[in-house]
Amino acid sequence: MASNRWEWFHRWGSPKWYYQKSSVWTPWLAVLSVVLLGTGLVWGLAFAPEDVKQGNSYRIIFLHVPAAFLALAGYYIMAIAGAIGLIWRMKLSFIAMRAAAPLGALLTFISLFTGAVWGKPTWGTYWVWDARITSMLILFFLYLGVIVLTDAFVRKDSGDKAGAILALVGTVNIPIIYKSVDWWNSLHQPATIKLTSAPSMDASMWYPLLLCILGMYAFYFFLLLRSIRTRVVEQDKSKAWVKEIL
Amino acid sequence: MTIWHYFLRDLKLYFRNASELTTPLIFFLIAIAMFPLGVSPESALLRPISFGLVWVVALFCMQFSLDTLYRDDFSSGALEQLVQHEVPLAVIAISRTLVYWVCFGVPIAIMAPVLGLMLAMESSGFGVLSLTLLVGTMGMASIGAIGSALTVSLKKGSVVMTLIVLPMFVPFLIFGSGAVNAAITGANVSPPLTALVGITVLALSICPPAIAASIKMSVENG
Amino acid sequence: MYFDSFAEFINMGGHGPYVWAAYGVTFVSFVIYLAAQRRARKEVERKIRNRIRRELNR
Numbered sequence: 361m362a363s364n365r366w367e368w369f370h371r372w373g374s375p376k377w378y379y380q381k382s383s384v385w386t387p388w389l390a391v392l393s394v395v396l397l398g399t400g401l402v403w404g405l406a407f408a409p410e411d412v413k414q415g416n417s418y419r420i421i422f423l424h425v426p427a428a429f430l431a432l433a434g435y436y437i438m439a440i441a442g443a444i445g446l447i448w449r450m451k452l453s454f455i456a457m458r459a460a461a462p463l464g465a466l467l468t469f470i471s472l473f474t475g476a477v478w479g480k481p482t483w484g485t486y487w488v489w490d491a492r493i494t495s496m497l498i499l500f501f502l503y504l505g506v507i508v509l510t511d512a513f514v515r516k517d518s519g520d521k522a523g524a525i526l527a528l529v530g531t532v533n534i535p536i537i538y539k540s541v542d543w544w545n546s547l548h549q550p551a552t553i554k555l556t557s558a559p560s561m562d563a564s565m566w567y568p569l570l571l572c573i574l575g576m577y578a579f580y581f582f583l584l585l586r587s588i589r590t591r592v593v594e595q596d597k598s599k600a601w602v603k604e605i606l
Numbered sequence: 607m608t609i610w611h612y613f614l615r616d617l618k619l620y621f622r623n624a625s626e627l628t629t630p631l632i633f634f635l636i637a638i639a640m641f642p643l644g645v646s647p648e649s650a651l652l653r654p655i656s657f658g659l660v661w662v663v664a665l666f667c668m669q670f671s672l673d674t675l676y677r678d679d680f681s682s683g684a685l686e687q688l689v690q691h692e693v694p695l696a697v698i699a700i701s702r703t704l705v706y707w708v709c710f711g712v713p714i715a716i717m718a719p720v721l722g723l724m725l726a727m728e729s730s731g732f733g734v735l736s737l738t739l740l741v742g743t744m745g746m747a748s749i750g751a752i753g754s755a756l757t758v759s760l761k762k763g764s765v766v767m768t769l770i771v772l773p774m775f776v777p778f779l780i781f782g783s784g785a786v787n788a789a790i791t792g793a794n795v796s797p798p799l800t801a802l803v804g805i806t807v808l809a810l811s812i813c814p815p816a817i818a819a820s821i822k823m824s825v826e827n828g
Numbered sequence: 829m830y831f832d833s834f835a836e837f838i839n840m841g842g843h844g845p846y847v848w849a850a851y852g853v854t855f856v857s858f859v860i861y862l863a864a865q866r867r868a869r870k871e872v873e874r875k876i877r878n879r880i881r882r883e884l885n886r
Binding site for chain 1: 749752756757759760762763766769770772773774776777780781784787797798801805808812816819820823824826827
């Protein structure tokens with residue numbers, strides 16, 4: 361029983377095994393994300409009713425919320441991958457960590473941008489120091505830190521470890537940053553701007569949003585697996601299996 | 607050799623190099639003096655932002671000389687010997703973090719009310735300003751030491767270090783200056799102050815293993 | 829369809845520029861990311877192919 365479990369685990373350490381399996385998974389993830397995101401976005405943009413308070417600008421939610429979800433989840437995915445790499449010295453895991461960093465930064469940027477553009481018609485300004493926006497901005501900085509640090513090392517091995525340590529310290533920090541920013545915001549929030557007015561969501565808005573969130577998850581893993589594939593090939597460039605596939 | 611021995615030895619080393627010790631503190635003073643020149647000399651404008659400015663500049667000061675923590679030991683090869691030493695790296699890391707705090711954190715906390723005075727800060731906040739900086743600089747020193755250990759083997763490590771360390775200082779800044787704000791406005795100081803102490807204790811407890819792992823990585827990188 | 833006409837759909841009750849800017853920038857960022865991924869992939873493959881060729885010629 362136990363040995364079976366470890367067999368499964370050790371196969372994950374094999375780049376070749378990953379490469380073969382992921383070539384089956386990625387097309388399915390692509391189809392899944394196109395279907396889910398496609399339906400969700402068209403439904404949200406064209407068929408869902410208008411929000412009573414915010415008008416049509418609320419339709420940005422169908423991108424904003426899924427991107428924000430994955431920006432945060434992506435940091436934990438990156439940190440867990442780094443931790444697995446540190447503990448079991450698994451190369452593939454470090455590769456996953458390196459791949460997750462720019463992808464997470466991209467999603468954080470998208471959630472910040474869509475949030476800013478949504479803010480203009482809703483609050484009358486592109487940028488407010490709202491608790492969630494500020495936390496997202498700091499999350500963006502944390503991602504940049506991991507990217508810059510891992511890339512600064514010429515030796516891949518050292519960059520892997522440094523990035524993993526930083527990502528782990530960051531995971532301890534994220535909830536604290538969220539709490540502190542939340543507290544700070546309650547202290548300074550101007551009375552004129554009400555930031556808590558999340559649209560009162562009707563089922564006709566919830567379903568497309570749910571589809572978009574699921575679709576964004578599929579799309580995230582599609583992009584992540586693809587990025588890992590390239591990095592795996594690069595790492596094993598002198599191995600026989602890479603020469604065979606090319 | 608006990609942790610106390612390391613602490614004293616490192617402290618002596620810092621005090622031998624007086625200019626390294628005073629530069630960040632001079633920076634603290636000069637940077638604060640820039641704000642009235644850039645914003646306005648009017649106390650009505652400076653007063654509400656005074657303690658915030660002092661806290662922000664103190665935060666920059668704390669990461670200003672983080673390089674001094676491990677840089678010399680790394681280039682001389684002493685760090686490599688520390689890794690093989692019988693005393694756990696984590697113990698040495700904690701002692702050095704404390705030395706760093708004594709050399710930079712404590713003077714910053716003492717200087718802060720004077721700079722606050724220059725920015726027309728309300729005197730009722732002076733005590734809390736000093737106290738929060740005394741506690742907060744300890745936490746920032748711990749986090750900063752991780753950043754320093756991570757980047758010590760890099761040629762342009764200090765730029766990278768600034769980038770990775772500053773975002774992690776955010777909670778200290780928020781609770782620190784928040785507590786001063788509470789003291790001045792007459793609100794309850796204890797919630798932000800307790801939070802500040804809490805995150806400082808947390809930072810102190812997670813930093814030894816993280817620093818030890820980072821130093822091992824840096825020595826391997828050579 | 830919630831909107832009566834295509835023009836109304838584009839206009840979004842005056843919020844069109846915001847909505848379409850958000851969707852446009854998101855779409856473009858993903859396209860750029862995918863293109864960068866594709867280029868990195870081609871670059872890696874090209875390098876490895878070149879090396880294999882050199883090894884075969886020797």
